[in-house]
Amino acid sequence: MTALLSTFARVLAAGGTAAFLIYVPSSAYADDASNALATTHKDIEQTFGKVPDFLKALPDSGLPGAWAETKALEFSDGALTVKTKALISLAVSAQIPCNYCIWSDTVSARQAGATDAEIKEAVAMAAITRHWSTIFNGMQVDFEQFKKDLGGDTTANK
Known part of the structure; x- marks a missing residue:
């Protein structure tokens, strides 16, 4: 972590941010994405009884957001009824x-x-x-x- 902060300080001192963004390890993001996907799959299974094949066609990174939007807007009453x-x-x-x-x-x-x-x-x-x-x-x-x-x-x- 100290090496990461040191690298970040050098990149900022050099006036750049793009290099740092490329350098940031993605394992933490991957873990979060994996957890979000697993939670989404469970929710979809509770709704449909399974994860329909058409939902499997979406990229894993897009499914949690697409499902949350669809479920909140389409499957529940709001200003408009279902x-x-x-x-x-x-x-x-x-x-x-x-x-x-x-x-x-x-x-x-x-x-x-x-x-x-x-x-x-x-x-x-x-x-x-x-x-x-x-x-x-x-x-x-x-x-x-x-x-x-x-x-x-x-x-x-x-």
Whole structure:
């Protein structure tokens, strides 16, 4: 450790930091990453009963963060319910399009209590949004005039 601090002091005295960053031993980071990955795998197994193959396709370094974000945002109620989030995700997935997402979002929406009518309406809203967006953008409708025509505040959302 003393040698490391001495090296750090020499690098700083020479006005550099990049050399120090390369020199820093990574074993401590590797241990932390390994523990985070093991904890993440356990959490995923508790949620799905196993670690699905598609999650194994992610790099080990990215899985803990990706899982934490997905679990916190998609799998729990917040300002939006899980059902509403699944319907939004399905609508977006239909527009991308992503067959994997459409299938899983439809299953998730149904598991969260969405009816067939709600699923159809969510997808139809995505379609009509895409439809009008195509017209507005393709016809180069003036945005400021558009806001005035709809009676909105012309300073909002700039």
